[in-house]
Amino acid sequence: MLDAIIANDLTKTFLTKKRRGRLPFTGEKIEIKALDGLSLRVKEGEIVGLLGPNGAGKTTLIKVLSTLIIPDSGTAKVNGYDILKEPVRVRESIGVMLTGERALYWKLTGRENLLYFSKLYHVPKDLARQRIDELLALVGLEEKADELVENYSSGQKVRLSFAKALINDAPILFFDEPTMSLDPQFSRRIRNTIRWLNEEKGKTILLATQNMFEADELCHNVSIINQGKIVIKGTPSELKTKILEKKSIRVIARNLSLNTIFNDNLLNNAKWTIREIDDGQSIMLQAIVEDKESALSELLDMITRHNGKVVNVTVSEPSLEDVFHYYNINNEPS
């Protein structure tokens, strides 16, 4: 299989000015390495998931590969075309949906937006009209098609952006969190459409998502990205196998304050994620550990020592979400 996307050692640093409280921006600048030597390969016909915490560099990578921003160094080819030397060819090869879509024209209707973008891509008029009707139906916006986009809900704008990414029927699609702000029913519909685009239409898809279920369900391969670097990659099941000898432990306890736990250094051995849960009285401690017996007994000792009460203990096989947390917390190289 050919490579649809090859990225080699991409870097991108943003310089932002610092603001102190309410004072105006100072001259001081901070550097943010959004991409820090990132390499990636996506084969033709694959769906590859890009997972990473907020600020990891997912959107920056998609913008670089879409020729919307220029990297500081490194190279990339999309559909065989160099992003720096052949940007027009690259743009003809891709459909892009970004989050917080500002590319939609709010003073135009949904249909007018799609018509406008079809002209930009030189889609013949008759074909465009037919495709626009199909796309509006695909994202369930037939009824809203002739209303101004400024009156759309955020979910409806997301759906229109999704349709816009398909207007030029490109072989390679970039979706940046396509189900964000969608209700469960439409999330499912978009996920089914992504699978259909891949299986029936042969599209290659790069999908940035925070939704582990989505990644597990849809992606042939997944790359976990943190601080501008890929920390681990593989199929969802390979990634789960990598930490299979480890177990995911979750303990819920009462009568404990966060401060008590943070001040107890016994917990330093396992990387516990600690948070208050919604009832306001309980605390959840979660970790992925190799030796579940000793981690659990250490934790239960600590809880008893502080007169806490264990409400619930669960030990389970790690999920893709656990893999994600494990590699983001430990930042281990793959």
Ligand SMILES: Nc1ncnc2c1ncn2[C@@H]1O[C@H](COP(=O)(O)OP(=O)(O)OP(=O)(O)O)[C@@H](O)[C@H]1O
């Ligand atoms: N135009 C910009 N100017 C300055 N900093 C930027 C700019 N774009 C991105 N960054 C910074 O680069 C880093 C990576 O941002 P990016 O948007 O790629 O992350 P992300 O993985 O898409 O995160 P999220 O999950 O929140 O969408 C962040 O620290 C962000 O603040």
Ligand SMILES: [Mg+2]
């Ligand atoms: Mg983003």
